[in-house]
Amino acid sequence: MDERLTDLMNGELDGTNSAEQSRELRSRLASDPDARRHFEQLESVGRVLAEADEVPPPESLREAIMQVVEERESRRLRAPGLLARAREFFEPRRSLRPAFAFAGGVAVGLCLFVVLSAALPHAVPGDAGRLYGTMGGRCYIDDEVRFEVTGASGTAGIRYCAESVTVGLSLESDSEVLVVLSYDEELDYDGFRAFQPGDHAMRVVGHRAELTHSGTRDYDLYFTDDTESRHPMRLSVFESGRRVFESTVPPGRE
Amino acid sequence: MVDEARLIERARDGDNRAFETIIELYERPVFNAAYRIVANYEDAADITQTVFLKVHQKLGSYKPQYKFFSWVYRIAVNEAINFSKRRGRERSLAEVEVADESDGVDRLAGIARDDLIQGALRAIKIDYRVVVVLKYFLEMSYREIGEIVGIPEKTVKSRLFTGRELLRRALVQRGYSG
Numbered sequence: 001m002d003e004r005l006t007d008l009m010n011g012e013l014d015g016t017n018s019a020e021q022s023r024e025l026r027s028r029l030a031s032d033p034d035a036r037r038h039f040e041q042l043e044s045v046g047r048v049l050a051e052a053d054e055v056p057p058p059e060s061l062r063e064a065i066m067q068v069v070e071e072r073e074s075r076r077l078r079a080p081g082l083l084a085r086a087r088e089f090f091e092p093r094r095s096l097r098p099a100f101a102f103a104g105g106v107a108v109g110l111c112l113f114v115v116l117s118a119a120l121p122h123a124v125p126g127d128a129g130r131l132y133g134t135m136g137g138r139c140y141i142d143d144e145v146r147f148e149v150t151g152a153s154g155t156a157g158i159r160y161c162a163e164s165v166t167v168g169l170s171l172e173s174d175s176e177v178l179v180v181l182s183y184d185e186e187l188d189y190d191g192f193r194a195f196q197p198g199d200h201a202m203r204v205v206g207h208r209a210e211l212t213h214s215g216t217r218d219y220d221l222y223f224t225d226d227t228e229s230r231h232p233m234r235l236s237v238f239e240s241g242r243r244v245f246e247s248t249v250p251p252g253r254e
Numbered sequence: 255m256v257d258e259a260r261l262i263e264r265a266r267d268g269d270n271r272a273f274e275t276i277i278e279l280y281e282r283p284v285f286n287a288a289y290r291i292v293a294n295y296e297d298a299a300d301i302t303q304t305v306f307l308k309v310h311q312k313l314g315s316y317k318p319q320y321k322f323f324s325w326v327y328r329i330a331v332n333e334a335i336n337f338s339k340r341r342g343r344e345r346s347l348a349e350v351e352v353a354d355e356s357d358g359v360d361r362l363a364g365i366a367r368d369d370l371i372q373g374a375l376r377a378i379k380i381d382y383r384v385v386v387v388l389k390y391f392l393e394m395s396y397r398e399i400g401e402i403v404g405i406p407e408k409t410v411k412s413r414l415f416t417g418r419e420l421l422r423r424a425l426v427q428r429g430y431s432g
Contacts, residue, residue, distance in 0.1 A: 010414070013418070014411075041426065042422055044430075045418055045425060048371060048430070049390035049421075050390060054286055055289050055368075056282070057285035057299060057302060061302060062277050065302075065303050066273075068307055069306075069307070070270060072310070073270065184304075185304075205341075234300065234303075
């Protein structure tokens with residue numbers, strides 16, 4: 001099939017052909033059954049796509065988005081308030097600067113102590129060679145998400161401490177379940193720890209941590225997040241390949 | 255008639271009800287575009303959520319001289335492309351099994367035509383798939399597609415030509431006779 005004929009066909013399908021080009025196409029198709037068949041198939045591609053049903057998004061999607069938006073908003077609104085209160089507290093007390101300097105020195109000393117203590121290595125099973133610890137910063141913890149389905153139950157909660165993000169999972173199931181945590185691309189997966197022995201398997205695909213679990217066990221999953229915001233995660237539980245539970249795990253509050 | 259400019263302004267000023275209305279307006283097309291590009295219901299839902307969180311985060315940098323829908327779809331298409339490319343690199347057999355089972359069974363059982371379309375779309379390269387999806391599912395012009403994907407109209411046209419041909423072959427291979 002020559003390039004001219006291909007252009008005429010595609011122009012006709014996209015409605016960009018002039019009347020003269022349409023006539024030329026019709027004439028060429030009339031004398032070329034293979035080309036006519038080809039053109040009819042291309043036309044039907046458009047029809048089959050146009051007839052495809054629109055797929056409704058999950059009903060809870062809008063609510064889930066708004067929940068994250070409102071959490072972000074409330075954090076944003078709280079932050080300036082805290083700063084303002086801090087300024088209010090410190091500014092009138094300029095005469096107390098030596099005392100503040102002393103207190104600051106003590107605080108720096110304490111921080112150094114915490115950092116040096118945290119730097120002592122302790123290996124984490126399941127991800128040998130990586131070190132974990134906190135920098136002693138402010139932590140944010142929210143209510144855990146609980147699920148209970150036939151044959152399985154558990155909780156999931158996120159704890160943010162400075163750049164370290166820990167997801168605690170407590171799982172109990174009669175048979176094998178797949179627990180999937182989908183996380184924001186700004187988070188980096190760092191490893192996991194199972195607190196009791198037994199059958200389990202963890203793997204990460206893209207931004208999904210997939211834990212195959214059976215029995216009763218607690219896990220910690222470790223991530224780093226070097227952004228200023230905190231991110232929720234999506235928890236999904238599958239039994240025999242079928243999703244039986246899904247919820248957003250909030251990222252923790254002050 | 256919704257005054258979109260006013261909605262955007264209100265959402266930018268922190269009016270969450272206005273932002274929710276924006277989601278209401280664009281949720282379905284964004285979700286459907288993502289669904290047709292990544293060919294998985296759950297992944298499309300995740301992408302849609304990410305898209306609107308990014309829209310909310312970046313509303314302050316949106317320039318009103320550009321069309322809002324182009325801006326939203328651009329974010330959506332980029333998210334879906336990035337997702338597909340990551341998934342293409344990292345997809346493993348086990349995940350395919352999970353995705354496929356959680357995918358169609360609940361919501362799309364029995365819709366053979368949809369399976370046929372999804373299968374054929376998945377068979378063509380992402381660059382062509384995106385253009386085909388924007389053209390046929392969102393009914394956009396060459397110019398609008400070019401704005402969203404960030405390519406010249408001429409390239410849109412050639413990708414659409416090739417994409418349509420590849421899709422025809424994929425459908426025929428799957429037993430579609432037209």
